[in-house]
Amino acid sequence: MSATPLVLLSRLVPAVRAPWAASVAALSLGKALLLLAPAMPLEVFARATASVAGMLAGAPVDRVPDGWQLAAVPEPVVVSVACSGTDFWLMLAMLVAWHVGRLGGAWQRLLAALGGLAASFLAAIAVNACRVVAVMQAHRWIIPRWPEAYGPFLHLLTGVAVFLPALIFCHAFLERRRTRRHTAA
Numbered sequence: 001m002s003a004t005p006l007v008l009l010s011r012l013v014p015a016v017r018a019p020w021a022a023s024v025a026a027l028s029l030g031k032a033l034l035l036l037a038p039a040m041p042l043e044v045f046a047r048a049t050a051s052v053a054g055m056l057a058g059a060p061v062d063r064v065p066d067g068w069q070l071a072a073v074p075e076p077v078v079v080s081v082a083c084s085g086t087d088f089w090l091m092l093a094m095l096v097a098w099h100v101g102r103l104g105g106a107w108q109r110l111l112a113a114l115g116g117l118a119a120s121f122l123a124a125i126a127v128n129a130c131r132v133v134a135v136m137q138a139h140r141w142i143i144p145r146w147p148e149a150y151g152p153f154l155h156l157l158t159g160v161a162v163f164l165p166a167l168i169f170c171h172a173f174l175e176r177r178r179t180r181r182h183t184a185a
Helices: 005-015 019-036 040-057 086-101 106-141 148-184
Strands: 061-064 067-070 077-079
Touching: 019 040, 019 086, 019 106, 040 061, 040 067, 040 077, 040 086, 040 106, 077 106, 086 106, 086 148, 106 148
Parallel strands: none
Antiparallel strands: 061 067, 067 077
16 A cells, blocks of 8 residues: 555654754755755756846856856856755755754644745745856955965855855844744743
């Protein structure tokens, strides 16, 4: 007898007893979605990131074999699967699911996992687009002034300088909303 998705979902709900479980469920669901739709990182995340980064940088976006290229900038930038921001999306989804999961019971936590995936998508695209523009500017103004061996590290450091404050801001924002809700009640 095959289990329907509803039966599987009803078996999963009692297991989601803690906020961290909502976070793990968001990670698992997100990873499963990325595995079931292998074109999603390139066609959804990389494309959306390149489009928003193109708007921010005032550069046209063209499809190339490796991803989406921001042309008409001093050094063309390609947003590939590695730059698509899917890992940041999963981290943000876990953070949102954990915060929302602290508010209710098992069903609310499961819905928090699903909602965390959806709600974090637009934020992940926006932050990743800012990261692409920051890396683009770093490659123009900062990285050429350092020895070539430092290039990959400075590229990574620029990404961390955008992603980490974004995660901290999201955590602080969600924590403040939760604190206000509890003091008002």
